[in-house]
Every structure is written in C-alpha cells, then in structure tokens.
Amino acid sequence: MSIHLERVGQDDDALTTWKVAKLRWYLSCKSGGYLDNSNTSKKRDDEYIFPVIGGNGVMAFTKNVNITNETLAIGRVGALCGNIHHIDFDCWITDNSLFISKLREDILSYKFLAYVLEQLNLNSYSTSTAQPLITSETIKDRVISIPPLKVQQAIVRFIQVKIFEIDTLITDKEKLITLLEEKRQAVITEAVTKGLDPNVEMKDSGVDWIGKVPKHWRLKKIKYLFEIKKRVIPEENPTILSMTQRGIKIKDISKNEGQIAESYDKYQRVNVNDFVMNQMDLLTGFVDYSSIKGVTSPDYRVFTLREEKNSKEYFLYYLQMCYFRRIFYRFGQGVSKFGRWRLQTASFNEFLVPVPPVNEQVEIEKYIEMQMQEIQATIDIILKMVEKLREYRQSLIYEAVTGKIDVRDYIESE
Known part of the structure; x- marks a missing residue:
C-alpha cells in the first residue's frame, strides 16, 4: 500500500x-x-x-x-x-x-x-x-x-542534527546535577568538621581528613560514642531490612529478587534509631539509622548512640561523609579492594569523630537538612527538564520517521 x-x-x-x-x-x-x-x-x-x-x-x-x-x-x-x-x-x-x-x-x-x-x-x-x-x-x-531513500537520508540527517542539539543540552544539565551533588557533599563535609561559625577559633585535630576544628569541639573515638549491638533473636515473619546506597529499605522477599536467605533466624535485630552499616563493602556500601524495627544481615554492623541527648542526624551525616569521601575505605582490609573490602571492628572503634556541643549538633543538623532540601529541589527541577528533553527527543524521532516534519532543507541536491 x-x-x-x-x-x-x-x-x-x-x-x-x-x-x-x-x-x-x-x-x-x-x-x-x-x-x-x-x-x-x-x-x-x-x-x-x-x-x-x-x-x-x-x-x-x-x-x-x-x-x-x-x-x-x-x-x-x-x-x-x-x-x-x-x-x-x-x-x-x-x-x-x-x-x-x-x-x-x-x-x-x-x-x-x-x-x-x-x-x-x-x-x-x-x-x-x-x-x-x-x-x-x-x-x-x-x-x-x-x-523513498532520498527522503530517508534527509530524515536521518535531520534527526542527527536535532538529536545532537538535544543531547548537548541533556549533557550540560547532567553536568550541572553532578556539580550539585558535589556541592551537597561539600556542604556536609564543611558543616560536620568546621561548624557554622566562620569566625570561631580553630585548632588542629591531628587527623588529615578532618583538618582544623573549632577549638571548643572535642574529638572522640567511635567506641566512646556508640555501642555495637549483636542481638540474634529469631522471630516469626520478621521485617527484613536491607542496606542500599540510598539508605535502609524494607526488603520485599515475596518478589524473590536479589539475595534471598534460606532462613532469617540468624539475622540480627534492629531497633528504631539503631545505626546499620555495611562494613563489608566500603566502596559501594553505606550507613543509615533505622526508623522501623526489623532484622538485618548478620554481616552488617548494628550500633547505637550511648547518649540519647546526642543528635543521631549529626553523627549520621559524619558517618555518611566517611563513605562518600572514601575515608572508611582507606582503613579497610580484605582479599580484594573490590566487593569485600571490610572495616574491621577494631579500626571502627578507634575511628575519631569531631563532637560539638549538643546544641551545635542540632544547629548543624538543621542547617544541613535545609541545604539538602534546597539542593534537591534544584536537582529535581533539572531532572524534570532532562525528562522533558528526552520525551521531546523521542517525539521528534517519531514525527520525523512518520513524515510529519518538513525535511526539505536536509535533502541533498543531485
């Protein structure tokens, strides 16, 4: 036809x-x-x-x-x-x-x-x-x-020119997202190691990745701030908690996706506000605190703040910084640096943490949260732009290959 x-x-x-x-x-x-x-x-x-x-x-x-x-x-x-x-x-x-x-x-x-x-x-x-x-x-x-072939060739030339323009715009916006992600990390690093007062007197922490800290802050080893828990209490139909690069999530075992254990009897209990850390993989692992009760892998490290007055959000930001800046990674041990590069308990316990007064912990926590919301709002706007550009890219291809776009300027004269 x-x-x-x-x-x-x-x-x-x-x-x-x-x-x-x-x-x-x-x-x-x-x-x-x-x-x-x-x-x-x-x-x-x-x-x-x-x-x-x-x-x-x-x-x-x-x-x-x-x-x-x-x-x-x-x-x-x-x-x-x-x-x-x-x-x-x-x-x-x-x-x-x-x-x-x-x-x-x-x-x-x-x-x-x-x-x-x-x-x-x-x-x-x-x-x-x-x-x-x-x-x-x-x-x-x-x-x-x-x-006809002559029109096909013109359509291809038209699409290639337009897609190059669209893909250039997408690349520029993705670079901007990368810069915002870097800014997010820089905001966290600066706040949890330097505080919020640019005029405060500083002192040398003696730790290269921390540098100078406010003079009135203390430096404490993790073992004095946190207590590692290992509670293995089998229970019927437990909520399975999995650690992802975005934090703790509930694992839907009914979908039979990912690694499924034969039994969860040896999984360790996680209470609300417990920290969970994937110390097995310091390259792609992460740390978070739990908002729900459940059980998690016996290979993860579960720990909790010794003093409830301390801000769990402040310390979470610091611990997460140690992942995205590869600080934990420097102290790992294992057969391979890829996949199973672990932070042993002894190294974890000796890890130094800058500890501001509780009121400053809360101020820093609120400041970071506000900054994260602003940065994420900007990222979301850019992501929507990228999505619209990709939709336009697909619609342009469809319109071109179905003859709905004028391609006369792209037909080569014989």
Missing part, C-alpha cells in the same frame, strides 16, 4: 509517496552467536580488538568476528530486549541480540530503520516468559511507513 504525505515539505510525488508494509518483505534477521567468556576480555588490547555487542551495546572485546557488514543489533532477551544499535564496524554480536542479516537496501537504509525501530518500542512486544524476549517474527511483523 502507498500513501501520499504532504508534510514532508516536498511537492514532488516521487518524494511524498510512502509505502506502508510489514518489515518481513524487506529484511531477514536472526540471532547472534554464542561466545564463551574465555574468549573475551573486558579491556581492548592488541589481541582482543573486536567489540562484543550485547543487548546494551559493547560489553567486551574478542579476537574473532561474526559481523563484517553494516547491520542493526537488537537486544533479544532480558530487560534490554528491543534496544537498537547501529553497527558499521567488524564485531561479534552475541546470542543475546538479533541482527539484520539481509536488508533490501534499495528500499530501506539501515540508519533510517534504526530510528524507526527505536520509536516502535519493541520491548513492549516482548513475550511474558521468565524474562522478556523478542524474536525475529516480532520485528518482521511490524508495519512501518517507508519513504
């Missing part, structure tokens, strides 16, 4: 007449090839030079290739199924992806087809199995509008 589109901005019927057809008449596709991990390297070198393409793009490098011509790789299985990657280099496409093995290039260009498939959201056509899956039939059954 053919349709006549006025909105491509051309008066020539040869340019405004588009075909509407299933893709099966113009292409063939099949699964990539299995590649054993022993034949790959995470880093490119003189031996492993060819990219290995999976559902999320380049995932490793190998010595061999199964693709030597232009094609499209399409994520086949898992959460990334439907992802589109334009390939114009020698590579190995894995069996986690499909690829276009034949294409009527007198009818369709690979770059135009990539944009068409991207806006089709192929993931929405995945089958409901243990994990999402699309097949070659999923792709071949899609009905698309196909303009």
